[in-house]
Amino acid sequence: MLISLLLISSTVAAKKLYKYQDQQGRWYFSDKPPATEQKVEVRQLKPAANQRVWLEQSGAKENPGFDAINQYPGPVEISVDWGEHDGVTATPPLPQRFLLEPGRSKNLFTVKAVDQTVSRRFTLQFRYMIGRPLPDYVSTTAYLPPVAPGGRFLVTQAFEGDFSHTDVQNRYAVDIMMPTGTPIHAARGGIVLKVENDFFSGGTEQAFADKANSIHILHEDGSMAVYAHLALEKALVHPGLQVQAGELIAYSGNTGFSSGPHLHFAVQVNRGMELASVPFEFIDADDNTFVPRQGRWLLGINAPP
The missing domain is CATH 2.70.70.10 (Glucose Permease (Domain IIA))
Structure with a gap:
């Protein structure tokens, strides 16, 4: 059974590159500030994606369950759907949205075979949004x-x-x-x-x-x-x-x-x-x-x- 996950995320993290010479004229490159009195050139590197919410598989391989980890200090809403699936169903059915509090969730959904005698495969895709859903919010502050x-x-x-x-x-x-x-x-x-x-x-x-x-x-x-x-x-x-x-x-x-x-x-x-x-x-x-x-x-x- 093939499982693949697609994450959509917008959080980023960046690094700096430090370039400097020692007293013998040898060049060094580091991603940490060097302890040197020599001249240091600093280059800001392009930020890279930093994942903060993801799905994790749990339970038996033949009947996998999925929970999620939310590393934000507040709630996020996650939407999960099939990428492709053949010979399997989910309980509750997908697509589905879930509210995740900070930390690890309980089981969100379970995937099982429709017929144990035939091959099966599926991929999952999900995206998330920070904040709990507030469709009718009006500011009063x-x-x-x-x-x-x-x-x-x-x-x-x-x-x-x-x-x-x-x-x-x-x-x-x-x-x-x-x-x-x-x-x-x-x-x-x-x-x-x-x-x-x-x-x-x-x-x-x-x-x-x-x-x-x-x-x-x-x-x-x-x-x-x-x-x-x-x-x-x-x-x-x-x-x-x-x-x-x-x-x-x-x-x-x-x-x-x-x-x-x-x-x-x-x-x-x-x-x-x-x-x-x-x-x-x-x-x-x-x-x-x-x-x-x-x-x-x-x-x-x-x-x-």
């Missing part, structure tokens, strides 16, 4: 502007902006113009779910569309805030860390699909195995809420006690 108290920055693209806020994932996002290296603060407290920290370039070509450094923070109601286009290796948080509203989490940059240094901020939910942005409001120093508009200045405020 006001967010702090994601900048340091006293900071003042211009909203250059708001909800349904015609430059890049035209798809489901970004429709209700805001772009906030700021110099590279500007401190970024959590707009709401939660658990850091995902961090992309290793991308080092940006531009307006489509090749940069999925290459923005970002942080996803999971809130108690299941929504997630995304802070994107962050600076290379400047994230100050890691997955699993609990952060408070107003806490310093990173520094702005110009990575990914970007026409200039800015912060891209959105509130998203898992809707139909797709990240969907949802409308939200910011709060000002007088406790008034407002919908961010293009051309409005955002003023950083202190988090309430």
Whole structure:
């Protein structure tokens, strides 16, 4: 019986290459910072895929069961389907979606032969999405502007902006113009779910569309805030860390699909195995809420006690 798995994942991890000479002039290459006083050349290598969710087979080979491992510190939804199958069935039937909490799941499904006397083969394919499914979510929480108290920055693209806020994932996002290296603060407290920290370039070509450094923070109601286009290796948080509203989490940059240094901020939910942005409001120093508009200045405020 042939078993093959296909994974769709977007998590990445990058490395650096260090090139240096010793005192005798011999060249060395390493993926770790060398302990040397000689001049060291550093090259940022392209990030590579880093798998964080996968299926695992358990039980008897003739009647295999499958569970899953979720290494995110929050829930993910996984969709499993046949690649191809001949002479087998699954219980429960495939395709099927499952909600995975962090860690290892219980048995999700079992595959068995329709007829033990004939040959059988199958392949499985699956994909996953961070966050629990929230098809009817509506935001009821006001967010702090994601900048340091006293900071003042211009909203250059708001909800349904015609430059890049035209798809489901970004429709209700805001772009906030700021110099590279500007401190970024959590707009709401939660658990850091995902961090992309290793991308080092940006531009307006489509090749940069999925290459923005970002942080996803999971809130108690299941929504997630995304802070994107962050600076290379400047994230100050890691997955699993609990952060408070107003806490310093990173520094702005110009990575990914970007026409200039800015912060891209959105509130998203898992809707139909797709990240969907949802409308939200910011709060000002007088406790008034407002919908961010293009051309409005955002003023950083202190988090309430």
